[in-house]
Amino acid sequence: MGASRRLAEAFQLACFGGGPLTPDERALVAKAGLAQDSVVQIEGDDDLLASCYRHARLFVFPSEYEGFGMPLTEAMVQSCPIACSQASSFPEIAGAAAAYFDPLDVDSMRTAIEAIALDDGRHAELAAKSGQRAAGSDVLLATLRRRNRRGVPACPPRRAGPEPMICHESVRESPFHGPPRPPLPDPCLSGHRA
Numbered sequence: 001m002g003a004s005r006r007l008a009e010a011f012q013l014a015c016f017g018g019g020p021l022t023p024d025e026r027a028l029v030a031k032a033g034l035a036q037d038s039v040v041q042i043e044g045d046d047d048l049l050a051s052c053y054r055h056a057r058l059f060v061f062p063s064e065y066e067g068f069g070m071p072l073t074e075a076m077v078q079s080c081p082i083a084c085s086q087a088s089s090f091p092e093i094a095g096a097a098a099a100y101f102d103p104l105d106v107d108s109m110r111t112a113i114e115a116i117a118l119d120d121g122r123h124a125e126l127a128a129k130s131g132q133r134a135a136g137s138d139v140l141l142a143t144l145r146r147r148n149r150r151g152v153p154a155c156p157p158r159r160a161g162p163e164p165m166i167c168h169e170s171v172r173e174s175p176f177h178g179p180p181r182p183p184l185p186d187p188c189l190s191g192h193r194a
Contacts, residue, residue, distance in 0.1 A: 004110045007117060013039045016052055053078035057123065058116045061085060062103045069093040079131030081123055083112040097126060097133040 013034075015021065021029075021041050029039050042052065053059060059075040061084035072093050075082050082098035084090050091100065099122075101112035116123050 004114060007110070007114060008034055008038065011057060011117060012037075014052065014056070015039065015041045016049055017043065019043070049074065050078055053080040056080055058083055058113070058126075060109075060113060061090070062101075062109060063090075064088070064103050072098070073134070076130045076134035079127050079134075081116050081126035081130055083109075083116055094130075095133055097129040099126065 018041070021039065026036065029036060042048070044052075053075050058081040059071070061071055061075075061082065063085055064087045069088070069090055072082060072084060072090060076094065076097055082094055084094060084098050084100060085103035086100040087103055090098070099112040099115050102108040116126055
């Protein structure tokens with residue numbers, strides 16, 4: 001967001017999990033020229049995480065490596081548009097449901113995020129593709145079901161470091177944006193077992 005005045009003025013960055021932002025992370029916020037209240041950290045359970053995905057303008061995942069990409073799967077199940085790294089297995093997981101960027105190139109990241117956050121048409125397109133990808137993927141849903149049967153939380157425990165979601169500024173009291181999208185049937189969050 002620091003690389004884009006338009007994003008910084010219109011959106012709030014919500015980071016889920018990973019504990020409170022560290023002094024070093026706060027220093028990065030300041031170095032980027034962002035107000036401290038433009039970045040919030042949220043802790044919570046699977047229901048709150050699902051709500052965050054449903055209400056976020058988009059989910060940003062700049063990771064350079066992730067085993068299966070569970071955060072992408074979680075976002076797609078909630079029809080959340082995604083901007084993510086083109087690294088690892090992410091293109092195979094998200095397919096056309098995401099805008100991709102080079103995680104080592106700030107301009108590439110800014111361009112992908114702005115394309116979703118600032119363009120209502122692109123946002124709606126990726127929200128629809130995200131939900132369709134999750135609903136139409138036996139592999140994604142089977143993975144979530146398998147995790148649930150083994151007693152693994154639907155949304156895996158948060159790893160070190162928060163996961164960013166961009167949320168609209170108009171809801172500063174809450175890190176959520178816009179009308180909630182109806183959730184897809186989620187076998188993990190609902191407790192349904194296949």
